[in-house]
Amino acid sequence: MSRPKVVIARHLGAEVMAMLDRPDIDVVAWPSETKACHRKWLLSNVVGATGLLIMLSDKVDAELLDAAGAGLRVVSTMSVGYEHVDVSQLGKRGIRLGYTPDILTEAVADVSVMLALMVGRDVGIATAVVRNGEWPNNPWAPFAFCGPQLSANSVNPIRTAGFIGFGRIAQATLTRLVPFGFTHCVYTGNPSSAADPTLDAALAEKFGLRSVRRVALDELARESDVVFVLAPGGQSTFHVVNEAFLKQMKNSAVLVNTSRGPLVDSDALAKACRERWIWGAGVDVVEGEPNITVDHPLIKEPRCIVLPHIGSATTETRLGMATLAVKNLLGGVLNEEMPTEYKFT
């Protein structure tokens, strides 16, 4: 009997690739770690594959699945999101899907808090002053580089964190904000379920906050000192942060997006920074990334900090994600348990 073929759409480093060096499978791997796999390569190599391991940059649609043929048992993505995968097509064809939730929760929560701090402190402007040799002309002065304080203080003892999407990463972010003196939390939930005051009271108790409340989007915009965008991608959340939302935010508030670029309308956000509807923004993801050049409206805003999608980029977390993606792949290929398998509804 011929050995099952697995296609790996990215080189995963020597340590993780070694896990695939086993006698019971044939491995075909895209050779580069830094460059995304070409669609053409994928379409031709996926023919006859039993398993496929992909990144966020690899689209899994009917065309690719047709090319693979009936033997494909599993698609394993090294990502927490799966908006690049046509889930309904997988369901129809009985192909299992593996993804890597949870493992990146702490790393992304770290970056979310970091961006909230960096924006309030005008770090983009402050580091540019130093880098450009302008510190000597900008000595310590009572109100130089001053922005809104993230932590509670005598002027603003009430601090409210707002979360668009209130899953694991959002809650890990909130956990970190508690000792900064945050007192309240508002969040938006899945519109298909009803608000639950008993749950909210239990959450307030758990986090040690004065209140946690599920609210409508406009109330969230009005009440939050920091808004964290941490919802899944897809059509239902496309441009959930738009001009109307940003206009309702406090002038001193900060917007942080560490989920998916398309949730935020970049032009509206740039305008909000430029016209000071809000204090500023920190985004780890941008619609259209990585094709973000120096003429992009967000790059030109000094009050907007843009990171190149490094939310989960720690050595520990990425090793964990890659390892988990390989385990999901092998589980699917060998008809065994997959550690984190997507449940089709």
Next chain:
Amino acid sequence: MSRPKVVIARHLGAEVMAMLDRPDIDVVAWPSETKACHRKWLLSNVVGATGLLIMLSDKVDAELLDAAGAGLRVVSTMSVGYEHVDVSQLGKRGIRLGYTPDILTEAVADVSVMLALMVGRDVGIATAVVRNGEWPNNPWAPFAFCGPQLSANSVNPIRTAGFIGFGRIAQATLTRLVPFGFTHCVYTGNPSSAADPTLDAALAEKFGLRSVRRVALDELARESDVVFVLAPGGQSTFHVVNEAFLKQMKNSAVLVNTSRGPLVDSDALAKACRERWIWGAGVDVVEGEPNITVDHPLIKEPRCIVLPHIGSATTETRLGMATLAVKNLLGGVLNEEMPTEYKFT
């Protein structure tokens, strides 16, 4: 009777200056908010003053006190440190000293955590890639931009914070690190007192850590995942972080200095970053600041993030500091209570 004269070495903004607009004092104020007061101006205007309000940039020594004359009752500095003030001279002359502790604790703790996060995530390099339009050539890749994770994770469940100096700001920083999954804390104490295991056990209990231990400097260097320099300035702490210290740190560790520049030997730190003795560094203060130009060794290190002394730079905190400095000044001038008065020993 003539009204007491008060000299204000910096314009403090309209809101705070209005507090000095009162019939029982004469105010002489340096007109600029952004530029430090000239020594010459100070020496000539301080003559006959009853009170003097200064910044970190204004040196108070015998020469200045002689110029002021016997009528000087109070020096009020808008800073938590007072290494720019000859305290023994004030003591000898019976001049009261006001400073602004505590009020900036939360703001500086915020920046300390922010720098620890920024260094681990290579934010200097990551933001430069975006700013220079290089994101399209640096798409998401499994191990791109990866650094050590600040928060606890399955690979490194043990996280140790080290504090050189363990006063209020250090403890506020530690409080913030707890939900990042920190498990241990080591600190160096005042060498004139003995270590106290009972106190350390109580601190571990208070912060919810597995251990808090006062240790010697070399043990602190070896054990910490992040070292926070948060001790007072002055001769006893000059270059406490030097080559010997940095060589003992972990390769994956981060150094953060948010106290005073001279505690860290800049040349040694640049070498430690360049030769990868440590992962990187984040400094809000640099010896010789603000005269730090593009040829400074720390500016040239991509793994060193340099901020222009913005630790307490939030609108809320700086307003609070300026207000407190004015209250201390008025208390001293009017022979009344000063809210935060230095206690001579």
